[in-house]
Amino acid sequence: MASNEAPDIVVGRLPIYLRALTFMAEEGREITSSQELSEKLGISSAQIRKDLSHFGEFGKQGTGYEIAYLRDQLKRILHVEHTWPVALAGYGDLGHALANYGGFAAKGFEIVALFDTAPHKIGQELAGKQVRDLAELPTVVREKNIKVAIVAVPSAEAQGVANMLVESGIKAILNYAPINISVPADVQVQYIDPAAHLQHMTYYLE
Amino acid sequence: MASNEAPDIVVGRLPIYLRALTFMAEEGREITSSQELSEKLGISSAQIRKDLSHFGEFGKQGTGYEIAYLRDQLKRILHVEHTWPVALAGYGDLGHALANYGGFAAKGFEIVALFDTAPHKIGQELAGKQVRDLAELPTVVREKNIKVAIVAVPSAEAQGVANMLVESGIKAILNYAPINISVPADVQVQYIDPAAHLQHMTYYLE
Numbered sequence: 001m002a003s004n005e006a007p008d009i010v011v012g013r014l015p016i017y018l019r020a021l022t023f024m025a026e027e028g029r030e031i032t033s034s035q036e037l038s039e040k041l042g043i044s045s046a047q048i049r050k051d052l053s054h055f056g057e058f059g060k061q062g063t064g065y066e067i068a069y070l071r072d073q074l075k076r077i078l079h080v081e082h083t084w085p086v087a088l089a090g091y092g093d094l095g096h097a098l099a100n101y102g103g104f105a106a107k108g109f110e111i112v113a114l115f116d117t118a119p120h121k122i123g124q125e126l127a128g129k130q131v132r133d134l135a136e137l138p139t140v141v142r143e144k145n146i147k148v149a150i151v152a153v154p155s156a157e158a159q160g161v162a163n164m165l166v167e168s169g170i171k172a173i174l175n176y177a178p179i180n181i182s183v184p185a186d187v188q189v190q191y192i193d194p195a196a197h198l199q200h201m202t203y204y205l206e
Numbered sequence: 207m208a209s210n211e212a213p214d215i216v217v218g219r220l221p222i223y224l225r226a227l228t229f230m231a232e233e234g235r236e237i238t239s240s241q242e243l244s245e246k247l248g249i250s251s252a253q254i255r256k257d258l259s260h261f262g263e264f265g266k267q268g269t270g271y272e273i274a275y276l277r278d279q280l281k282r283i284l285h286v287e288h289t290w291p292v293a294l295a296g297y298g299d300l301g302h303a304l305a306n307y308g309g310f311a312a313k314g315f316e317i318v319a320l321f322d323t324a325p326h327k328i329g330q331e332l333a334g335k336q337v338r339d340l341a342e343l344p345t346v347v348r349e350k351n352i353k354v355a356i357v358a359v360p361s362a363e364a365q366g367v368a369n370m371l372v373e374s375g376i377k378a379i380l381n382y383a384p385i386n387i388s389v390p391a392d393v394q395v396q397y398i399d400p401a402a403h404l405q406h407m408t409y410y411l412e
Contacts, residue, residue: 015399079408093300202285
């Protein structure tokens with residue numbers, strides 16, 4: 001159960017396992033195996049067993065994994081048994097799409113605050129949430145105790161917004177802008193990089 | 207050089223290495239090491255060396271990796287020395303953001319055709335490209351010999367659009383809709399799953 005020993009690369013695969021298990025549970029399935037997960041995910045079954053073994057004993061030799069149980073354990077390990085409030089910086093096309101995105105709720109996240117700098121966007125309302133001036137971000141983030149943020153601003157503004165988020169107490173940033181941003185060591189950054197996914201696939205083409 | 211032997215999970219890390227190397231090259235850097243890459247990427251240096259060894263001999267013991275050379279080799283391995291034309295299905299907020307996204311060109315991709323079903327969107331123009339009726343997709347995909355597509359339509363339409371893409375000859379699909387889509391074995395699918403990235407980070411929080 002030495003969970004703080006798990007390499008980050010293993011941690012990054014847990015959401016992929018959780019997604020597959022959630023999908024199977026929705027289909028009414030009860031039991032799966034590392035072999036089945038392997039075929040679905042393109043990760044070897046040995047790797048899957050090894051990854052999960054960092055966090056406990058979840059399967060039985062010969063009987064496989066109980067889907068709902070393993071799903072719930074992964075939710076606990078990833079700290080998404082409850083819902084995290086999320087701040088969204090940038091209310092352009094992408095920000096608007098993210099604010100409407102249907103994939104967050106079931107996975108432990110809810111965008112609770114929207115920010116932009118454009119005067120004509122400030123005050124707009126979406127599903128009961130008002131777009132606020134980016135200048136109010138520090139106050140709102142502290143008031144609502146928000147630790148997670150999404151950056152959907154143009155590249156030229158992304159580092160400045162990241163600095164503001166860090167100063168406000170944000171500890172995890174998902175960055176959509178196609179640039180690297182610098183943050184202190186105690187703040188995490190992940191990137192949405194569609195071109196990297198495309199490159200992964202073009203490896204197999206031609 | 208047994209490149210067809212590399213596990214998919216290793217292939218998926220090559221774009222991450224390529225991104226880091228490109229960034230270093232832009233900073234004017236010439237040499238790096240698996241240790242430096244390890245610190246930047248949170249992947250162990252042993253893993254990085256092992257990953258790269260699937261594709262050839264790129265570094266020298268004691269001197270490290272020549273950044274521009276390794277970058278160019280990874281581009282070649284991922285088949286992005288040239289630019290792939292990409293079809294974009296769905297011209298809502300997300301589709302509009304993707305059509306304007308600045309992160310594709312330098313990474314080997316160009317969105318060359320936009321499709322939607324909404325009459326008021328068809329005919330709109332963006333940077334010289336016209337939004338076309340989704341019904342024209344098969345013709346355009348064949349004419350332009352497009353193999354790569356991005357799905358940015360609502361979840362309820364994603365499978366239908368994927369079917370259409372597959373029938374038109376598309377071999378690689380990047381899906382933004384938060385649902386699993388089914389495709390034949392010779393077609394690849396990757397998912398943009400922002401919640402999975404957030405879960406990766408919340409593991410470390412609390």
